[in-house]
Amino acid sequence: xxxxxxxxxxxxxxxxxxxxxxxxxxxxxxxxxxxxxxxxxxxxxxxxxxxxxxxxxxxxxxxxxxxxxxxxxxxxxxxxxxxxxxxxxxxxxxxxxxxxxxxxxxxxxxxxxxxxxxxxxxxxxxxxxxxxxxxxxxxxxxxxxxxxxxxxxxxxxxxxxxxxxxxxxxxxxxxxxxxxxxxxxxxxxxxxxxxxxxxxxxxxxxxxxxxxxxxxxxxxxxxxxxxxxxxxxxxxxxxxxxxxxxxxxxxxxxxxxxxxxxxxxxxxxxxxxxxxxxxxxxxxxxxxxxxxxxxxxxxxxxxxxxxxxxxxxxxxxxxxxxxxxxxxxxxxxxxxxxxxxxxxxxxxxxxxxxxxxxxxxxxxxxxxxxxxxxxxxxxxxxxxxxxxxxxxxxxxxxxxxx
Amino acid sequence: xxxxxxxxxxxxxxxxxxxxxxxxxxxxxxxxxxxxxxxxxxxxxxxxxxxxxxxxxxxxxxxxxxxxxxxxxxxxxxxxxxxxxxxxxxxxxxxxxxxxxxxxxxxxxxxxxxxxxxxxxxxxxxxxxxxxxxxxxxxxxxxxxxxxxxxxxxxxxxxxxxxxxxxxxxxxxxxxxxxxxxxxxxxxxxxxxxxxxxxxxxxxxxxxxxxxxxxxxxxxxxxxxxxxxxxxxxxxxxxxxxxxxxxxxxxxxxxxxxxxx
Numbered sequence: 001x002x003x004x005x006x007x008x009x010x011x012x013x014x015x016x017x018x019x020x021x022x023x024x025x026x027x028x029x030x031x032x033x034x035x036x037x038x039x040x041x042x043x044x045x046x047x048x049x050x051x052x053x054x055x056x057x058x059x060x061x062x063x064x065x066x067x068x069x070x071x072x073x074x075x076x077x078x079x080x081x082x083x084x085x086x087x088x089x090x091x092x093x094x095x096x097x098x099x100x101x102x103x104x105x106x107x108x109x110x111x112x113x114x115x116x117x118x119x120x121x122x123x124x125x126x127x128x129x130x131x132x133x134x135x136x137x138x139x140x141x142x143x144x145x146x147x148x149x150x151x152x153x154x155x156x157x158x159x160x161x162x163x164x165x166x167x168x169x170x171x172x173x174x175x176x177x178x179x180x181x182x183x184x185x186x187x188x189x190x191x192x193x194x195x196x197x198x199x200x201x202x203x204x205x206x207x208x209x210x211x212x213x214x215x216x217x218x219x220x221x222x223x224x225x226x227x228x229x230x231x232x233x234x235x236x237x238x239x240x241x242x243x244x245x246x247x248x249x250x251x252x253x254x255x256x257x258x259x260x261x262x263x264x265x266x267x268x269x270x271x272x273x274x275x276x277x278x279x280x281x282x283x284x285x286x287x288x289x290x291x292x293x294x295x296x297x298x299x300x301x302x303x304x305x306x307x308x309x310x311x312x313x314x315x316x317x318x319x320x321x322x323x324x325x326x327x328x329x330x331x332x333x334x335x336x337x338x339x340x341x342x343x344x345x346x347x348x349x350x351x352x353x354x355x356x357x358x359x360x361x362x363x364x365x366x367x368x369x370x371x372x373x374x375x376x377x378x379x380x381x382x383x384x385x386x387x388x389x390x391x392x393x394x395x396x397x398x399x400x401x402x
Numbered sequence: 403x404x405x406x407x408x409x410x411x412x413x414x415x416x417x418x419x420x421x422x423x424x425x426x427x428x429x430x431x432x433x434x435x436x437x438x439x440x441x442x443x444x445x446x447x448x449x450x451x452x453x454x455x456x457x458x459x460x461x462x463x464x465x466x467x468x469x470x471x472x473x474x475x476x477x478x479x480x481x482x483x484x485x486x487x488x489x490x491x492x493x494x495x496x497x498x499x500x501x502x503x504x505x506x507x508x509x510x511x512x513x514x515x516x517x518x519x520x521x522x523x524x525x526x527x528x529x530x531x532x533x534x535x536x537x538x539x540x541x542x543x544x545x546x547x548x549x550x551x552x553x554x555x556x557x558x559x560x561x562x563x564x565x566x567x568x569x570x571x572x573x574x575x576x577x578x579x580x581x582x583x584x585x586x587x588x589x590x591x592x593x594x595x596x597x598x599x600x601x602x603x604x605x606x607x608x609x610x611x612x613x614x615x616x617x618x619x620x621x622x623x624x625x626x627x628x629x630x631x632x633x634x635x636x637x638x639x640x641x642x643x644x645x646x647x648x649x650x651x652x653x654x655x656x657x658x659x660x661x662x663x
Contacts, residue, residue: 074565096569104563106559108557108559108560108562111560111581121567121569169567170567173568
């Protein structure tokens with residue numbers, strides 16, 4: 001299991017619902033499974049990529065995401081299932097006849113060719129006219145802003161520049177779909193962030209449907225129109241960045257996409273009961289029944305802390321807690337809180353919830369993380385050992401595994 | 403300590419390497435350059451040099467192509483018996499060259515295992531073709547040995563990238579794989595050629611050592627020496643020695659060019 005990383009992810013924004021028809025499907029993966037020997041690495045993977053859309057496959061290493069990409073590219077054969085590109089079943093076609101563009105993590109630029117030869121390669125092997133090749137190469141050099149480096153060899157370029165050459169090289173032959181295999185994996189953080197914004201803008205411009213592979217949730221949320229979270233060979237959840245971040249479908253998705261606090265709770269009276277607090281929430285009647293054990297998931301930034309008993313409107317009180325640790329992490333403050341006992345429990349019987357007193361024994365073993373933006377942290381200073389009221393402004397209910 | 407060790411090193415190499423080489427040049431040119439030139443331009447001498455170059459050239463062409471192919475197969479595919487094949491390819495250098503020549507005679511000679519069927523139609527032994535066969539045998543693993551490590555370290559993603567861009571296997575090999583192997587191919591070829599030009603043990607057995615027909619340069623040296631024509635032997639010896647110097651200088655000084663990215 002991958003440990004969730006806390007980052008300064010700008011919270012994804014709910015996209016405006018579009019009134020026009022959804023764009024046509026550009027690429028589909030239908031029921032794809034893959035085995036290496038007896039090990040199953042992919043199980044029944046299906047998804048579509050719309051025209052001009054960027055889909056991110058997000059998963060830990062070994063989750064199978066790269067295998068999905070290689071199957072689409074034709075570098076790997078699926079055990080079952082189909083790959084469809086613009087309505088054509090290409091499952092049996094070799095890589096070279098599929099017309100996909102793959103951007104490898106290692107760039108895979110041809111070391112003995114200059115930048116312009118690399119970019120023109122796809123057209124040269126297609127026997128295009130010299131004039132046409134030259135025009136396309138010039139156009140692409142301009143697009144990726146490498147005009148002054150055209151005569152250089154890949155080894156003379158920086159990682160970011162090489163990556164841009166790799167993209168231009170695939171764009172030259174107008175690929176059906178672009179496949180990015182951890183394209184920023186080998187770059188330092190600063191270049192990564194910079195380059196991914198550049199590529200995002202570039203993809204908007206060229207409007208080629210793209211599939212990105214990454215293990216970096218920040219990258220996934222920023223790049224993807226939609227994100228598929230891949231875990232152990234299957235898709236845990238596929239949705240917009242907003243959906244998968246704010247309404248994770250599984251605990252894995254919740255923890256993989258940034259830090260998440262998870263507490264056990266019970267379905268009671270049309271809501272959930274967390275410790276002694278009752279949180280009203282609209283639950284799916286099909287999935288959740290009265291008395292069921294569930295888990296509630298909430299992000300550190302959804303935790304509201306108050307030194308008094310009063311919490312601001314819109315937040316629901318769940319417990320009291322003691323502050324264990326405070327750390328400043330750049331633009332925000334991270335607080336670790338030890339909750340009072342009884343909060344992280346699913347209570348299916350009706351035993352009364354006993355009130356806690358301020359003794360160490362009264363504290364549960366459950367700690368949660370809260371983050372507060374700098375202005376808030378400055379306005380209401382907290383210290384280690386302080387007792388605070390904990391409320392949450394937003395949360396998701398997940399079924400607890402039986 | 404340092405000057406002493408360096409001095410010792412040079413002193414040890416002096417009687418073992420430097421002096422023998424120097425003596426070729428000293429004796430060869432002692433009687434004047436005219437004599438040297440005359441010895442060198444004797445028809446038999448010219449023929450021997452040409453034959454050596456030609457047979458070594460064809461052996462090199464074959465072994466480089468074979469080495470490329472073998473390196474490709476043995477570094478790309480994993481199969482039962484792969485290691486056994488690698489060892490077998492490398493074996494010919496470990497076999498004494500006289501044994502190699504003898505083995506070829508036993509196979510292709512007029513009464514050889516295969517030779518007895520072929521000889522009525524085509525003569526293989528005691529021809530230039532036999533010399534090429536012997537050269538191929540003794541230099542078999544040289545090009546392979548240089549090319550294979552380059553194949554092993556070459557990233558598969560280059561070939562995969564080329565395939566996804568739309569290239570056929572052949573186009574990928576020609577435009578992507580081969581250029582990356584350029585350095586290895588050139589040094590493998592030079593090594594093979596240098597080794598083949600100097601081959602003696604196997605050649606003397608399979609060629610028949612017929613002056614003006616199957617006599618290579620090293621055989622010429624041996625024959626002239628036996629006949630007591632030291633100048634004639636010496637002239638060719640100088641050419642062969644210079645030729646080796648040239649090849650090894652190329653290999654040494656062109657290392658950077660050969661590996662250039």
